[in-house]
Amino acid sequence: MTTKPPRRVAKETAATPAEIVAAINALTPAEIGRLKGYAQTRIWKLGPKAQSKTADDLFGIAIEELLEDTRRWDKTKVGMAGFLWGAMRSISSNWAKTYKECETPVLEADLSMKDGEGKTDSNLDHTPGKHANPEQQIIDEEKRRHYRDTLDQIDMLFKADEKARTVLEALAEGFDPAEVRELCDLSQTEYNTIMRRIRRTLRRAGLTIS
Amino acid sequence: MPNKKTDQEKLEALADAVGESILQEIDEEILEELRLVGINPDAEATRLKALMLDRVKLFQQRKLRAAREGYGREIAHLDRKSYSIPTTAPERRQLFSFLLQQPRYAELVTAQYRDLESLTDNDIETYLEDLAELGVLGNMDSDQTDGKE
Numbered sequence: 001m002t003t004k005p006p007r008r009v010a011k012e013t014a015a016t017p018a019e020i021v022a023a024i025n026a027l028t029p030a031e032i033g034r035l036k037g038y039a040q041t042r043i044w045k046l047g048p049k050a051q052s053k054t055a056d057d058l059f060g061i062a063i064e065e066l067l068e069d070t071r072r073w074d075k076t077k078v079g080m081a082g083f084l085w086g087a088m089r090s091i092s093s094n095w096a097k098t099y100k101e102c103e104t105p106v107l108e109a110d111l112s113m114k115d116g117e118g119k120t121d122s123n124l125d126h127t128p129g130k131h132a133n134p135e136q137q138i139i140d141e142e143k144r145r146h147y148r149d150t151l152d153q154i155d156m157l158f159k160a161d162e163k164a165r166t167v168l169e170a171l172a173e174g175f176d177p178a179e180v181r182e183l184c185d186l187s188q189t190e191y192n193t194i195m196r197r198i199r200r201t202l203r204r205a206g207l208t209i210s
Numbered sequence: 211m212p213n214k215k216t217d218q219e220k221l222e223a224l225a226d227a228v229g230e231s232i233l234q235e236i237d238e239e240i241l242e243e244l245r246l247v248g249i250n251p252d253a254e255a256t257r258l259k260a261l262m263l264d265r266v267k268l269f270q271q272r273k274l275r276a277a278r279e280g281y282g283r284e285i286a287h288l289d290r291k292s293y294s295i296p297t298t299a300p301e302r303r304q305l306f307s308f309l310l311q312q313p314r315y316a317e318l319v320t321a322q323y324r325d326l327e328s329l330t331d332n333d334i335e336t337y338l339e340d341l342a343e344l345g346v347l348g349n350m351d352s353d354q355t356d357g358k359e
Contacts, residue, residue, distance in 0.1 A: 024262045029255035030237035033244045037232040045225030063262045067269040147217035171227040172220035195231040
């Protein structure tokens with residue numbers, strides 16, 4: 001049996017609060033802009049699982065966990081921007097893993113609607129009795145609708161941009177950038193240009209901004 | 211060839227690809243993308259730095275408060291401690307003299323304190339308090355700490 005070496009950064013190489021402050025102050029506008037963009041895509045990826053958390057929260061929590069020693073930053077290996085990037089990715093992945101759908105409150109008002117005669121009718125009454133939780137079914141349905149609507153919206157945004165649409169379709173199907181370039185016969189520069197166009201369009205539409 | 215994806219998986223794959231492309235992007239393009247959505251990169255950097263530095267400040271304040279509370283608890287604890295030290299000066303002097311005669315306690319007392327005659331009542335009281343803090347007096351019979359041999 002093999003034992004994995006501990007991934008934790010040794011206490012002596014971990015940064016002190018003074019070093020953390022200095023490193024934050026040294027971040028450039030471009031580094032912060034890049035991290036903010038990345039944080040926004042993490043929140044976008046979470047969708048309903050984000051539960052009103054924002055990209056700003058990712059910055060704050062990453063620093064808090066570093067100070068509380070929940071997370072350590074080995075300043076000899078990566079810069080503060082590299083640490084924040086890794087922490088944001090890990091924190092948002094944990095949010096997705098620990099998201100408990102049953103904890104999401106659903107008001108009875110959200111589940112009810114009036115029929116043509118003005119009589120209040122609860123959606124709960126129409127859910128099949130066989131399934132465990134009718135509230136959960138409604139939440140699942142809302143989530144499905146959210147993902148479908150967002151994909152439809154993206155389709156609409158790139159309706160006139162065939163190259164971008166092809167790249168998006170390939171990425172959505174799980175191909176990595178190198179495979180997408182090969183599949184679409186694109187050079188690295190062409191791929192980068194298309195990705196920029198995609199990002200700008202998504203941002204303008206408010207899709208990736210939390 | 212990847213497997214058929216659900217809408218959620220497709221969207222997550224897209225978000226990952228967009229996120230990765232941001233990380234690979236050159237500085238000028240990052241700054242330009244911010245400007246295009248009406249964000250001043252310098253102002254945004256200042257705002258997010260302040261947000262992070264506020265967290266550092268809050269953490270340090272919390273630590274300081276915890277340390278102060280711990281210190282306050284320790285002081286209150288010391289104040290509450292009652293020692294079995296005799297109430298009169300002659301009894302205290304007698305107890306101290308008794309302690310000096312016990313080899314296991316005598317070694318706790320520095321040479322200057324062994325000259326009983328030169329010690330003031332206050333010196334003796336302070337020293338007994340120190341010994342009580344060390345738990346020495348608690349190990350003795352109550353009649354001994356009463357200053358009675």
